[in-house]
């Protein structure tokens with residue numbers, strides 16, 4: 842799947858978060874915030890390249906260890922890699938941007954950065970660096986590591 846950086850995300854109407862500890866609990870809702878695509882790369886489509894700060898990559902990896910979202914959509918393989926040995930990822934990442942706007946990136950974004958030299962927009966890197974990782978890592982069901990889940994989100998409890 843290819844989407845231009847900072848274009849509107851319309852892949853899926855709902856955002857869904859799964860509890861990373863149990864892998865069972867889930868919640869979903871139709872976001873009131875806008876979603877902007879980041880890092881949806883595809884072979885043959887040009888993308889922005891360049892070095893990125895190590896602190897940003899480390900922070901993004903740490904975020905991906907605690908946030909588990911839109912994971913039930915099947916696997917997505919990196920098609921910039923040779924077919925055998927291409928890593929697969931499942932799920933996406935949500936990072937709060939400005940007021941009412943969140944970035945929507947595929948799980949493979951860190952692979953695109955470290956293996957294929959992808960350089961995301963500066964605004965995305967700043968948003969990742971601004972994440973309160975301690976608070977996200979401490980979130981326990983029914984809270985999830987993302988600050989904008991509405992109170993009326995639907996929850997699957999078992």
Ligand SMILES: [Zn+2]
Pocket residue numbers: 919920921922927928952956957
């Ligand atoms: Zn790859």
